[in-house]
Structure formats: C-alpha cells, structure tokens
Amino acid sequence: MPAEIVDVSRADVAAHYDDLDHLYRAFWGEHVHHGLWTSPDLTPEEATRRLIDAVVERARVSRGDAVCDAGCGYGGTARVLAHELGAQVTALTISQAQHAYATATDPGSENPRYLLRDWLENGLEPDSFDAVIAIESSEHMPDLAAFFSESYRVLRPGGRLVVCAWLTREQPRGWERRWLIGPICREGRMRGMESVAEMQRQAGAAGFVSESFDDTSHQVKKTWSLCIQRVLLGLLREPAYRRFLFRDGGPNRIFGLTMLRIRLAYEIGAMRYGILTFVKP
Numbered sequence: 001m002p003a004e005i006v007d008v009s010r011a012d013v014a015a016h017y018d019d020l021d022h023l024y025r026a027f028w029g030e031h032v033h034h035g036l037w038t039s040p041d042l043t044p045e046e047a048t049r050r051l052i053d054a055v056v057e058r059a060r061v062s063r064g065d066a067v068c069d070a071g072c073g074y075g076g077t078a079r080v081l082a083h084e085l086g087a088q089v090t091a092l093t094i095s096q097a098q099h100a101y102a103t104a105t106d107p108g109s110e111n112p113r114y115l116l117r118d119w120l121e122n123g124l125e126p127d128s129f130d131a132v133i134a135i136e137s138s139e140h141m142p143d144l145a146a147f148f149s150e151s152y153r154v155l156r157p158g159g160r161l162v163v164c165a166w167l168t169r170e171q172p173r174g175w176e177r178r179w180l181i182g183p184i185c186r187e188g189r190m191r192g193m194e195s196v197a198e199m200q201r202q203a204g205a206a207g208f209v210s211e212s213f214d215d216t217s218h219q220v221k222k223t224w225s226l227c228i229q230r231v232l233l234g235l236l237r238e239p240a241y242r243r244f245l246f247r248d249g250g251p252n253r254i255f256g257l258t259m260l261r262i263r264l265a266y267e268i269g270a271m272r273y274g275i276l277t278f279v280k281p
C-alpha cells in the first residue's frame with residue numbers, strides 16, 4: 001500500500017515548479033535532485049554528478065543509445081547524457097518555466113529534444129528507447145501504474161528503466177504518515193510515496209523484471225542539511241526571498257518547513273531514498 005495518496009493534478013505540479021522556478025534555480029541550480037555522497041568529502045556539485053553517474057551506470061547507457069528522461073527538470077541530466085555520453089536524448093517536463101530554461105540554454109537543440117509534455121500522455125513511439133530514466137519525478141505523477149506502463153511501452157525489449165525515488169519505510173507508523181509523509185507529499189505536490197516493495201510490485205504488474213535496488217538514504221540525506229543552510233543564508237541576505245516566502249496568502253513559505261520535515265524523516269528512517277532498476281524482458 002502507498003503510505004499516502006494525495007489528490008494532485010498535473011496542473012498543480014506544473015504550477016509548483018513554475019511558481020518556485022527562481023527559488024529552485026537559486027538553491028538547486030539546474031539539477032533538481034539529491035546529491036549522492038559516495039565519499040563524505042565530495043562537494044555538492046560532485047555529489048550531484050555522482051547521482052547522475054549512478055543512474056547512467058544502472059541504465060547501461062552507451063554512445064548512440066536512445067534515452068528518455070521522464071521528468072527532466074531544467075534538462076541538466078539530459079545534457080550530460082547527450083553532450084558528454086553521446087546518447088540520443090528525449091527529455092520531458094510539464095513545467096513551462098523549466099522547458100523555457102532548457103530550450104534557452106540549448107537553443108535549437110535536437111539532442112536533447114526537449115518536450116513540454118506529460119509523461120502519462122507522452123505519445124512517443126512504442127519500443128523506441130534503450131533506457132528510460134526518472135529522477136525524482138515518478139512521485140509527482142497522479143497514477144504510478146500508468147508511469148510504469150508508459151515506461152514499459154516505450155522501451156524496447158531488453159531496455160532498462162532506472163527510477164530514483166523518494167520512498168517510505170515498509171510500514172510507516174501512524175504519526176509518521178500524519179506529521180511527516182503526508183505533509184511532505186502535499187507541500188511538494190507529490191501523489192505519494194511508496195515502499196520499495198510496493199514500487200517493485202507495481203513495476204512487476206506493468207511487466208518489468210526487477211534488476212536491483214540500492215538504498216542510498218545515508219548517502220543523500222546531507223542534501224537537506226545543505227539546502228536548509230542555503231535557504232537560511234538566502235533569507236538573511238536577500239529581501240526578495242523573504243518577500244517571496246512570507247508573502248501573505250502565498251503557498252511558498254511552506255517550502256522552508258518541508259525541508260525540516262524531510263531532514264527529520266530521513267533521520268528517523270520514515271523516509272528512504274533509493275535507485276530502482278528494472279528491465280523489460
């Protein structure tokens with residue numbers, strides 16, 4: 001069972017990323033995902049790159065492979081795949097602001113091909129990709145079964161799906177659901193978070209074979225200490241951030257609270273972070 005089901009629409013998710021566009025870019029840059037501290041002395045930039053490397057390794061991306069990034073944010077990972085690794089990349093986001101940034105950064109780009117499009121109605125050719133990657137996007141999609149079935153449909157046989165996911169422990173306690181997981185999902189416009197067993201069950205129902213699961217919670221949680229520090233410094237130094245976060249009736253001040261909840265949820269094990277790899281037989 002999912003730990004939480006939140007009624008979130010595609011429009012809510014798009015509005016979240018559009019509204020918080022300049023905050024995300026100020027605090028996260030063009031990669032809106034956790035860093036992976038494979039060693040404690042990595043810089044945040046190196047840790048961010050390590051997560052991408054971990055995805056690339058599991059997706060077994062080689063030069064010329066067709067790769068789809070389902071929920072690509074500003075296109076940071078798609079550009080690494082296309083420009084550094086020579087993959088043929090299609091990258092989808094539902095945020096207009098993110099799509100505009102990606103196309104402005106890479107004007108006229110055909111590789112990556114940036115699409116402003118819902119993954120659940122992607123219209124891409126069946127059996128056309130060697131790999132699909134989804135870095136922290138599946139939690140936003142209102143229908144997880146459809147996320148997996150679309151991934152399965154567009155992959156060719158033998159193709160890999162790599163999902164970096166926010167997860168819960170197997171059986172979250174009642175108060176963890178109420179005070180941590182539920183609010184984190186609502187505040188971050190996420191449909192829900194599942195346990196790894198539930199993710200694997202749903203992927204299996206779509207036809208996938210599960211290849212591996214890596215629990216990287218301990219290697220990613222430092223991301224939140226850094227974010228909290230950055231936001232506090234930003235608030236001290238930038239009146240524009242204060243106005244934006246605390247403006248009356250604005251939904252955005254919650255952004256700060258959510259970070260504290262996430263940090264705590266990792267600390268006590270209510271939340272986990274994992275990289276799941278599946279293969280289409």
Ligand SMILES: C[S@@+](CC[C@H](N)C(=O)[O-])C[C@H]1O[C@@H](n2cnc3c(N)ncnc32)[C@H](O)[C@@H]1O
Nearest residue numbers: 031032033071072073093094118119135137140
């Ligand atoms: C946390 S961000 C991660 C972005 C990117 N993967 C990265 O690592 O920088 C979540 C992304 O999922 C995208 N997303 C959420 N729901 C989507 C959907 N139904 N179709 C396409 N993209 C979606 C959002 O637009 C956003 O770009």
